[in-house]
Amino acid sequence: MDVLFRRLAENRFLATEKVGGAWDPREQHIAPSLGLLAHLVEQDRDARRGDDLQLARVSFDILGPFLVGEVETAVRVLRPGRTIELVEATLASEGRVVLTLRAWLMQRTGTEQIEGSALPAIPSRDEMEPALMDDGWPGEFVRSFEMRRQRLGTGRAQAWMRPKYPLLDSEQVSPMARMIAQLDLANGITPRVDATELLFPNLDLDGSFFRTPQGDWLGFDTSVSFGPSGVGQTQSTLHDELGPVGTVSQTLTLRYR
Structure with missing residues (x-):
């Protein structure tokens, strides 16, 4: 079965070729790792307590690119509480931490x-045209989901997406973790400049959610802004078929090729 990650041990996972990145197919696309850490935070929560606290905010920092291959994870509670907790999760590649998550x-x-x-x-996905995100992008991950999109102008679009492959083999993943595994796709929905001319990877991703998503499809209402000194921002409102779910923001570093 095609999956994005295979579990090797409690805190070790093997990324498959399906996570190949859009900037360099030898490197992992960050989106699946975001979902993996969210899944592990939820698993840690369920092992420690039985009251099903909900993920309301996630703040990821991306510390650098890393190759497709084995990764190691860790989860710890930073601020325990009866009704609110702050949990940190990290992902390391070849002994170096490459991704951190702080989750409320x-x-x-x-x-x-x-x-x-x-x-x-x-608009509903039936009102949008089928689309691909692989125009000019290498890597397998950009081909790992279905997409419908309508462009609304430069740096402005709306889209619906649904993954083709599970995040993990032989493990159930919550709707929230499945959604988080798609959030980084926002940055490629409607580039202001062709990716063959400009690199615009994100340094971080911050998401805030007021409702647990329902169903397989995730909707994006996305705007991309570029500043005059090499910094950009992608902002999206997130939707399921019942309506808005929350928002996500990414800080971009702009570099001409």
Whole structure:
């Protein structure tokens, strides 16, 4: 079965060729690793407590590129609490930490009567055309999902995406971790400049979620901004078929090839 990662031990995983990156296919696309760390934070939570705290915010720092291959992970609680926790997870390649996550987990309470959002809806996927993200991009990961998209101008687009392959073999992954494994795709939905002319990798990814996503498809309402001195930003509102779920932001480093 095609998967993105295979578990080798409690804290060791092997990335498959399906995670080959869009800037260099020998390097891992960061998106699956984001989902892997979110999954491990949830597993650690479930092993320690039975009240199902929800992931409400994730803050990833990407410390450098790393090759497709074996990775090692660790999870620790930074701020324990009865209703709110701060948990840190790290991912290392060849003995070097390459990705960190700080995740806020919050107690679930009954606020159904006041549920709502002023974030605008996006068109359904049936109203968008099938699309590919592999125009000019190498690597297997950009071919590992279905996509529908409508462009709204330079650096502006809306899209729906669904993964073709599981994150892990023989393990159930929550809808939240599955969503987080797709978040880094936002940066390639609607580039302002062709990737053959400009490198624009992100240094980080910050996500904030007010609802657990439902279903297999994840919707993006994405805007990309470039500044005058080599810094950019990708911002997206996230959706499932019921409506908005949260937001995500990425800081970009802009470098001409």
